Amino acid sequence: MMDAPEIDPARLAAVISPLRRTLLSAARASAHLPEIPDAQVEILRALPRGVVRSPGELAESLGLGRSTVSNLLTAMQERGLVLRRAVSGDGRRVEVTATPKALRLFERFDDSSAALIAAASAELNSDDRAALAAALPVLERLRDALDEQRRDTASRITTHSPRKEA
DSSP states (O other): OOOOOOOOOOHHHHHHHHHHHHHHHHHHHHHOOOOOOOHHHHHTTTTTTTOOOOOOHHHHHHHHOOHHHHHHHHHHTTTTSSSEEEETTTEEEEEEEEEHHHHHHHHHHHHHHHHHHHHHTTOHHHHHHHHHHHHHHHHHHHHHHHHHHHHHHEEEEEEEOOOOOO
C-alpha cells in the first residue's frame, strides 16, 4: 500500500487566496458588476434569500469583530445592499437582511463565477478535471475544519482571556 502524498500547506495556501481573488475579479468584470469589497461579498453570502441574522451572528459566523461588521453593514446599507431594522419589542436588537438589489447582484456574481470556472476547467485534461471533481468534497471538509479551528480559537480566547489586575 502506498503512503498518501504529503500536502504542502504553504503551497496550498498560496494557491487558494489568489485563486479566490482572481475568480472574484474575473466574475466582476465578466458580469459588469460594481466593485463590492470581499468582506461585503462574504456578508451577502451569509444572507441568502429569506435569511435574517443579527450583526453579532454575522460577526461570529464570519470570524470578524462586531465593530468591523457594524462598519461594513453601514456602508452596505448606504449602497442599498442590506436592510437593518430593530427587532419588534426589543429596540436594542437589530436584524439584517440582504436587499433584492443585493440578491440580484449576488446571483449574477455566482452565475458569472460558475460560468468562468466551467470554461476554465473545460480547458483542463480529463485527468485534471477528475482530480478537481474529487477534490471538491475534500476542500469543503478542509474549509469546515479551518472554520472549526477558528471557532475553537475564538472560544478559548474569550473564555481564557487574562484578567487585569488591580
